[in-house]
Amino acid sequence: MIFLATVAAVAVGLLLVLGLSPQAGCGIPGNSASCTRVLFIGNSYTSVNDLPTMFAKLARSGGHRVETGRATEDGSTLADHAGSSRTTTALTSANWNIVVLQEQSQIPAVDQFQQTQMYPAARTLVAMVRRIGAQPIFFITWAHRDGWPENGLVDYTAMQSAIDDAYLTIASEQHVAVAPVGFAWQTLLGQEGSPGLWRDDGSHPTEKGTYLAACVFYATIFRESPKGLTYHGGLSGAEASTLQQVAAVTVLGDPAKWGLP
DSSP: OHHHHHHHHHHHTOOOOOOOOTTOOTTOTTOOSOEEEEEEEESHHHHTTTHHHHHHHHHHHTTOEEEEEEEEOTTOOHHHHHTOHHHHHHHTSSOOSEEEEOOOSSGGGSHHHIIIIIHHHHHHHHHHHHHTTOEEEEEOOOOOTTOBGGGTBOSHHHHHHHHHHHHHHHHHHHTOEEEOHHHHHHHHHHHHSOOOOBOTTSSSBOHHHHHHHHHHHHHHHHOSOOTTOSOOTTSOHHHHHHHHHHHHHHHHSSGGGGTOO
């Protein structure tokens, strides 16, 4: 009940942040290359380190013309967004090709919250996205570094498994693709043990964690490997190369698992 009260308190002042990436070049006259417009709907897991802009820069380094926007507020849930007039306004603010849907970090890990909050809101938002002619994609997030012991999720692995199952279940029901960011984090953890993906709070991503997420979105949206892309964020070339490879293997190794054609 403490968790629910906290989420409700955060949601009272729900504020939408919407911005197009200014260097995308989609509006350049005479440029006939196609443009991909991506709106990210979520919370601080999306806004910390500005994942939409990092994805846009990564995409441009791969030769893609993109515009990105975000509708985010710390702690907001899909239910908050489903009932928000501001989110509705964001959806109609541009001709989005893709809309990314990211749930609050804990809700997918508990069956009760899945059934009463996540799934009803996800169904509503998927329908809203499809009505504007865009393609929805679920953002499978990472688990907390230490799990959620208060709700029986004793460690990271237990919480990640619950989150994965929740997203894959609603994605299958709604015939929606997923960006398997949480799976990519787990792969890297299996390789490095302590790769520095979480901030000190054990929840939010470091720049490295966000860069891995951006690589996963690149592979998911463009069906291309990010391996060799020249945009590295604030990471070394070696670090970026490792993350690019992990994202490529995760997404493109079995695209059908993620609902990708």
